[in-house]
Every structure is written in C-alpha cells, then in structure tokens.
Amino acid sequence: MFLVAIVYTLKMELDPQGSQHRASKTILIERHTTLISSIKKKTTDTSDFGRICKVSEKFYTETEDIYFPRMVSIGPFHRGKEKLNDMEERKWKYLNTLLLRAVNADTRLEKCVEVLKTMEDRARKCYGDEIHMTSDEFVEMMLVDGCFIIELFHKCCCRGTRRRGDPFFTTYQVFPQLRHDLLLLENQIPFFVLQHLFNLVPVPTQCGDCSLIELAFRFFRKMVPDDPHDLQDKYGQEIHHLLDLIHQSFIPKTHILQQQPKQPHSQMNIPTATNLLKTGKQIKKTRSPSILGLKFIKGSLRIPALRHHDLMETLLRNLVAMENNCYNATKYVTSYVFFMRHLLQSNEDAKILRKKGIIDKEEEFVKLFGKIFVDVEAKDFYYGDLLEKLDEYIKPNISIRYAKKARKYVVGCLRQL
Numbered sequence: 507m508f509l510v511a512i513v514y515t516l517k518m519e520l521d522p523q524g525s526q527h528r529a530s531k532t533i534l535i536e537r538h539t540t541l542i543s544s545i546k547k548k549t550t551d552t553s554d555f556g557r558i559c560k561v562s563e564k565f566y567t568e569t570e571d572i573y574f575p576r577m578v579s580i581g582p583f584h585r586g587k588e589k590l591n592d593m594e595e596r597k598w599k600y601l602n603t604l605l606l607r608a609v610n611a612d613t614r615l616e617k618c619v620e621v622l623k624t625m626e627d628r629a630r631k632c633y634g635d636e637i638h639m640t641s642d643e644f645v646e647m648m649l650v651d652g653c654f655i656i657e658l659f660h661k662c663c664c665r666g667t668r669r670r671g672d673p674f675f676t677t678y679q680v681f682p683q684l685r686h687d688l689l690l691l692e693n694q695i696p697f698f699v700l701q702h703l704f705n706l707v708p709v710p711t712q713c714g715d716c717s718l719i720e721l722a723f724r725f726f727r728k729m730v731p732d733d734p735h736d737l738q739d740k741y742g743q744e745i746h747h748l749l750d751l752i753h754q755s756f757i758p759k760t761h762i763l764q765q766q767p768k769q770p771h772s773q774m775n776i777p778t779a780t781n782l783l784k785t786g787k788q789i790k791k792t793r794s795p796s797i798l799g800l801k802f803i804k805g806s807l808r809i810p811a812l813r814h815h816d817l818m819e820t821l822l823r824n825l826v827a828m829e830n831n832c833y834n835a836t837k838y839v840t841s842y843v844f845f846m847r848h849l850l851q852s853n854e855d856a857k858i859l860r861k862k863g864i865i866d867k868e869e870e871f872v873k874l875f876g877k878i879f880v881d882v883e884a885k886d887f888y889y890g891d892l893l894e895k896l897d898e899y900i901k902p903n904i905s906i907r908y909a910k911k912a913r914k915y916v917v918g919c920l921r922q923l
Contacts (some may be wrong), residue, residue, distance in 0.1 A: 557746040558694045559634030561827045565879055574821050575687040576682070580651045582637045582644075583692045596846055597650050600657040603669075618664035618706050621732070622648050624891070625699065632696045634832065652697050652703045655748075660683065660722040662711035685726065686817055691824045695820070707781040728815045730755045731795045753825055757838055758796045774847035774884060774893060779855035782807060788898060791863045798842050798888070800897045809859070810878055814867040826880060840880055841888035847875040 532575065560583060561573045578593040581761055605611045622629075622645045629648060630637055637644060661668045668675050674684060701902050704718045713721070723730050730752055745751050779789060792808035793803065801808040825839040850856055856868035865871050884890070 508693055523643055555631050556634040556830055557634050559832045562831055565827050572820050573690060575690060575693045577683045578687050579655055580693045581695045597654040597774055599655040604653050604657040604707050618649055621702055629696050648699050650693060652700050659725050660710055660713055663721050663724045664710055667710045668866045680827055681770055682816060686820055688748055689824055691749055691828050694749060697745040697747050705889045722748060722847055726752060729821050749824060749828060756796050756798055758799050776845055778851045779849050789862055798838055800889060800892060802892045805899055807862045812865050823878055836888050837882050838888050840882045843878050844880045844882050845889055850875050
C-alpha cells in the first residue's frame with residue numbers, strides 16, 4: 507500500500523496536466539448528467555400534466571352517475587365520499603393479499619413506498635386540479651388504489667386467485683359496477699404508477715407472463731377490440747391511465763391527419779341513413795378492428811359493426827369528456843359520436859343499419875347517440891376527408907335527380923298536348 511501511494515504521488519507530480527484533464531472531464535460528465543436529468547423531468551412533467559381531470563358541468567347536467575363512481579373511489583377526486591367508504595376496507599384486504607404472496611412482504615412494501623415517494627411530484631401533476639393531501643396521504647392512496655386495481659385484475663383473469671365469499675365475484679350485479687367505476691375519467695390514477703407497482707409486487711403463478719396491458723384488456727374485454735394481442739405494438743407511446751388505454755385501442759393503427767371539412771361546424775351536413783340511400787348511395791358493413799374505421803369508397807359508406815353492451819354509454823361519454831376536457835388533439839371518439847348521431851336520427855335509420863349487420867339494436871342506439879353531448883369544431887373533426895367525399899357524391903346525384911324529375915314533368919306535359 508505504501509509503495510502504491512508513492513508511485514501514485516510521483517505520477518501526480520510528473521503529470522499534473524493529465525490530472526487536471528481527468529478532473530475537468532469528470533465535472534463535464536456530472537454537468538451533462540444533471541442536464542439530462544433536468545430535460546427528462548421536464549418532458550415527463552409536460553406529457554403527464556393534467557391528463558386526469560374533472561368533467562365539465564355541461565357534460566353531466568342530467569347524468570352525473572355516468573361520470574361519478576357508484577362503488578369504489580380511485581384517485582383523489584372522489585376519495586372520502588360517504589357512499590364509497592364501505593369499499594375502503596376491501597381495498598386494504600386486496601393490498602394485503604397481493605403483498606403476502608411474497609416471502610419478504612415487508613421488504614416489498616418498503617420498496618413500493620420508496621418508489622412511490624420518488625414519483626409523487628410527477629403523479630400529482632397528472633391531475634388537472636391541485637390535490638390537497640399530505641405527502642404520506644397521497645402516497646398511501648396511490649399504493650392502496652394501485653394495488654387494489656392490480657389484484658382485481660389478477661382475480662378477474664385468473665380464477666385460482668379468488669377466495670370464497672369475495673363479494674366482487676359472488677354477486678352478479680357487483681362486477682359490472684366495478685367495471686363502470688374503473689372506466690370513469692374522474693376515477694383514475696396514472697398508468698406509470700400502476701406499471702411500477704406491477705413490476706414490484708409478486709405475480710400469481712396462475713397468471714403466467716401476462717403483462718399489465720393484457721390483464722387490463724381482459725378486464726375490459728367487452729369494451730376493447732376482440733384481439734388485444736394485435737394491439738400490443740400500438741403502445742410505444744405513453745399511456746396516461748386506464749381510460750386512455752381503451753381510447754388508444756380504438757384509434758386505427760393507420761390513422762392519419764385527414765383533410766379538414768371546408769364548411770364550419772354548423773354546416774357540416776351529414777345525411778341520415780335513409781336520406782343517404784335515397785341519393786343512390788350504399789351502406790355496407792366493413793371489417794375493422796376499430797369502430798372508428800368509417801370509410802367512403804366508390805359511392806359506398808363502409809361502417810364497422812357495433813355491438814351494444816350495458817356500459818357503452820358510460821364508455822362513450824367518458825371518452826368524449828376526456829377528449830374535450832383533457833386533450834388538445836384530434837377528437838376521434840367525439841367525431842364518431844357526432845357522425846353516428848346524425849346518421850341515426852330515427853328508428854327507420856337504425857333498421858337500415860341493422861339489416862346490414864352493422865348494429866344489433868335499433869331503438870337503443872338511436873337513444874344512445876341522441877343523448878350524448880357532443881361538440882366538435884371542424885378543425886378537430888376526424889372524418890373531414892370522408893365528409894368531403896360524401897358531399898361531392900351527394901350533390902351531383904341531387905342535381906341529376908331533379909333533372910330527371912324536370913324531364914319527366916316536361917315529357918308529361920308534352921304528351922297532354
């Protein structure tokens with residue numbers, strides 16, 4: 507050790523320039539590391555900011571139950587409400603069940619809390635409103651709610667993980683209520699919180715290698731495209747929360763920025779199904795993994811099949827609310843609802859679509875699209891290109907139809923002479 511110290515001292519004396527170079531290089535690396543950390547923090551804060559927000563009052567004037575949880579609160583917006591307090595004990599039981607699968611349960615718990623503490627500031631910024639909770643209260647809420655969702659997914663997808671007497675699975679009416687509550691915009695926690703917890707907690711052997719996204723798709727199986735495995739490659743972009751995951755599953759893989767309609771919002775003329783057929787156009791069912799895959803090809807409006815389910819109104823309303831309250835981008839689902847609302851104005855319109863195999867209910871869909879509040883500007887309308895093509899095909903046919911009528915009238919008059 508003494509010899510090494512002497513050699514090192516001599517080297518320092520003989521090569522003072524090299525020592526200074528290494529020192530300056532170390533300082534430079536530290537500065538770069540600090541800058542990189544700062545940039546990463548700013549980009550994550552910007553991408554997450556305000557992605558979970560409250561629904562504007564204009565959306566729930568008469569339908570608050572579509573936007574508010576009925577059984578369990580997730581996140582801060584509905585936390586502590588009296589009618590939801592009964593489920594708090596059940597959430598703690600699910601947390602306990604999840605952690606006890608690990609041999610070192612206490613160590614896992616400590617790690618979860620430690621990781622959540624480091625993400626607290628980022629998680630708070632995900633909410634559109636300021637959250638008035640202490641640091642410990644906020645982290646505890648993220649832990650309990652996040653682990654509850656993960657364990658609920660496990661029990662839903664892997665029957666072997668369920669315990670006898672679990673009220674969520676022994677009563678038929680309860681489970682749809684849980685699905686309803688986890689769909690709500692105001693009842694979400696950040697997806698990155700769920701993902702970090704999922705990576706830390708033990709996974710039941712019955713669930714195999716299922717990812718968090720796969721478990722979520724199984725839980726919401728009636729509300730997402732049939733084959734979630736085909737959707738895995740779509741999720742390179744960030745997922746903000748569970749409702750956002752479903753929203754992304756609807757967006758076509760090949761979606762592109764479509765031409766904006768030339769006419770303003772008040773003049774976007776979408777014909778009813780009945781009137782469309784009167785102009786000589788066809789309506790056909792098309793195969794598409796997304797209900798948003800409307801197309802107009804060679805004089806034919808192609809519409810993907812739509813199957814009614816009990817939570818369809820809740821899902822569509824919350825997706826529309828999310829697009830209009832939290833996002834500043836193309837309004838995919840809002841545009842779809844706007845288009846279908848004009849296409850299905852009556853039971854006669856619905857009969858046409860049902861005969862084509864596009865919808866499986868008539869009156870239900872007319873009522874559904876008729877009462878969902880939608881407001882979309884022309885610049886945000888996803889089907890602008892389709893609307894332009896539709897308008898171009900309809901106008902000539904209307905002129906031709908009137909010309910034929912005029913000709914028939916003239917011919918009739920001449921015959922009477």
